[in-house]
Amino acid sequence: MIRLAFALMALPTALVAGDLVVEGPIVPLAPPGAMAHAAYMTLTNTGDVPRQLIGVQAEGYLMAHIHRTELKEDIVSMSSVDLMEIAPGQTVAFEQGGLHVMLMGPESPLENGGTVELTLEFANGETLPVSAKVVPMVAGGHGHGS
């Protein structure tokens, strides 16, 4: 939070998100009753300076977190990611089995073809709106190339 406040003071003018590119934002349909599901996308920094993704907000959810799934010796665990550094030219993939936006406490069930409105928050105070499309679940998974 100190970092964000400092960044806001240092950069008082609103920044456009021209050098951050989001591609393929999706939310796979989730089972009824699921209290959490995930959004996936890729995020590319096309600018000259590193960016720090520090949070995400989601309309229609109690909470949204940036999470990472880890598989270690047959144990799956998840951890919260507080800060995600994206170097100039770097693409960060949010994909199944790895980094994902965890959407918690949906106010209503997902509808195929609908959208989930996300707002990515960066350390410099910038925000980036993202419309993620609700899509059917596809076996083989997202990001596994099958």
Place this chain on the structure above:
Amino acid sequence: MRVVAALLITLFAGSASAQVQGVKLDEPVDMPPFAFTNELGEDFTDDDLNGNWTIVMFGFLSCPDVCPFTLGNLEAAVAETGMRVRPDNVPKVAFISVDPDRDADFVSEYAKFFHPDFESFTGSRDQIDTLIEATDSFYRLMKPDHTGYYEVQHSSSVSVIAPDGTLRAKLQPPFDPGMTAEFLARLQIEYRKELSQ
């Protein structure tokens, strides 16, 4: 415990090479008596293991990433298995939530989302622990954060139980549908060969 160690070694060796979809146990493992239920009053007990192949998966409903992916792939894998084996050898799929406190009120809906024949249950802590241990699986409820939310760690692999009620194999990520189906079909052939000996 020796069986467990052997299995773990096989699993680790397996995960090192890409695209190993399953590991057959050296020796079949007997399942203890157990009983799970859901909010519709349906139950899943050790009796349900007899006479059919069963895939048992542990997870929890707040699992945003891995559980839906696993069940989605199991649906495709079971469909592919259906093209390779007799209809009565198509495995049943049972999802067991290890998080009854949050999931018990609507656990039945979860697995059905992936296939109408998939079933999901939960149960008391000692029943969960019994089946977790019997299948050499793992879970842990993590410490709640300041909002009361907690993460759940669990095994990524799922258990394959033969019609004689014994654990025979583990399926493991990435659960490629075609290769998983191939593994299951081969496992069934080996099982029948063993029975006829």
